[in-house]
Amino acid sequence: MxxxxxxxxxxxxxxxxxxxxxxxxxxxxxxxxxxxxxxxxxxxxxxxxxxxxxxxxxxxxxxxxxxxxxxNESMLHFPDNTGTEEQRRLHAAFNRIHKLMTESKQKELDRELMQKEYEAYDKLMHVLTHEIMNSIAPIVSLSGTLLSYFQSQGTAKHLDELSDTTIRKTIRGLDTIKSQGQSLINFTNSYRQLARIQPPKLKQFSLSHLIRNIEMLFHADLQRLGIQLSTRLYQEEITVNADEELLSQVIINLLKNAMQALEGQKDGSISLEVKHIGSSLAIEITDNGPGIPHDILDDIFVPFFTTKSTGTGIGLSLSRQIIRMHEGKLRVSSEPYIATKFSITMPLSLGNHHA
The missing domain is CATH 1.10.287 (Helix Hairpins)
Incomplete structure (x- = not known):
């Protein structure tokens, strides 16, 4: 020793x-x-x-x-190939201890995040029940009221017993039932989209070409909102082995979120950068919007959690699940009006890059 x-x-x-x-x-x-x-x-x-x-x-x-x-310094490293033998051994021991402690802290953080997701899924049935009952209960009640307009003591009324007022109330009631039913269908479709993610179909495709297509897709909206989008690739042509449709879905969702965050803000800007970091491919989407409060940074990936009045709360959860199925990670960091960054990292074992 x-x-x-x-x-x-x-x-x-x-x-x-x-x-x-x-x-x-x-x-x-x-x-x-x-x-x-x-x-x-x-x-x-x-x-x-x-x-x-x-x-x-x-x-x-x-x-x-x-x-x-x-x-919590994660970049600490002592040179274990210089100095006396005792110093080299001491440095090697420090590096081992620090690596183990860093890995342990990361695992603890991952466990906490996973626990939050497990708790969210545990509450999912309560959410589904609540939403379904909120839609079904008024439909059942209103259906009973409408039924009473057309029958008495279980017997259908004659046409001459129906007034114009009854018909107008019936039309309004049916319209309300249709609206409630459509809301329930929309909610169910959101859940089905989250619950039925298909395994990625990996194939070689040009990530550079995909990003250029996405730029073109959002060009008109970006101009309308006065948002500047800049893209940077670590090399001109990047080919990856992934599910093009699913990866496109994630990038588009993150860009839409960034645009929504910048709506109404002057000098709004978004950067989309692809990096080669060690053995990983990184896609970073950064905006200078109002940011995300630190106390809900972890919650934004929880299914059905949303701060938007019209949001479903599944976009980011779905995106994280897709990236996980690519053996990658989706992370977020935020500093209000400076930089809110969503980072996708995937192992290069799934992606090959060519000059």
Whole structure:
């Protein structure tokens, strides 16, 4: 263990310092080797200085390591191929501990996010029941009222018993039933879309071409809203192995959200950037809109959670599920009126890039 080696090294240096200093003092006190004794004392002092420097260097590295842990610094790395063998072992141990702690924190965060999603799905039946009952209850009640216009004690009324007022009320009632039924159909379709995501059909296609098509698709709306869209690709032609339709759906949904956030804002801008980061392909969509409050950043991916008056609350949840099925991740960060960024990362094992 590196700690044992450091311990023996320190003990050995202390013993050596005591021996050299003792020899020098003995030579001076005896008067037989005064000059050699003084030299020995200087050597002992130099050894003390070297030991103090070594301990301070180790302490600074330990303090740096502990500060990084406290500050959740994820980029900390100690060089484990330079310095003495003890330092290399110490650095390697620090790097291992830091990696394990970082991975543990990430897993804990992922568990918290997954738990929120599980809780959301657990509440899903309550949401469905609530929405269905809100639509069905007035339909049943109104149907009973309309039925009473046309029958009495279980027997149908004669035509001469029906007035123009009854007919007008019936038409209004049927129109209300139709409206409620359509709302229920829309809600059911939203749920069906979330619940029946098909596995991605992977194929090679040009991501560059897809993004240019999406730019063209939104060109008129962007001009109408006065929003500037800029795209940046890490190279001109990027080919990926993914489900083109599903990936297009995610990018379009994120762009629509960004445009809605910027609606009515002057100098609104959106950037769409594709990066090659390590072993991953990253697609980042950033806007300078009002942003997302930090206390609901995690909730925006929960099914049926929405802050929009006309939203269904499934767009972002659906997008995250699609990206997960591509073995990727969809994340968000937000700083109001500076940058709200949605980042899609997918392993390059699913994407190949060509110059």
């Amino acid at each position: 590196f700690s044992t080696r450091i311990y023996f090294r320190i003990v050995g240096q202390v013993i050596l310092i005591l021996i050299v200093a003792g020899t020098g003092i003995a030579g001076i006190l005896s008067g037989r080797a005064i000059i050699l004794g003084i030299i020995a004392l200087f050597i002992a002092l130099w050894q003390v200085g070297a030991l103090v420097y070594y301990l301070n260097t180790s302490n600074r590295r330990i303090q740096l390591f502990l500060d990084a842990i406290e500050d």
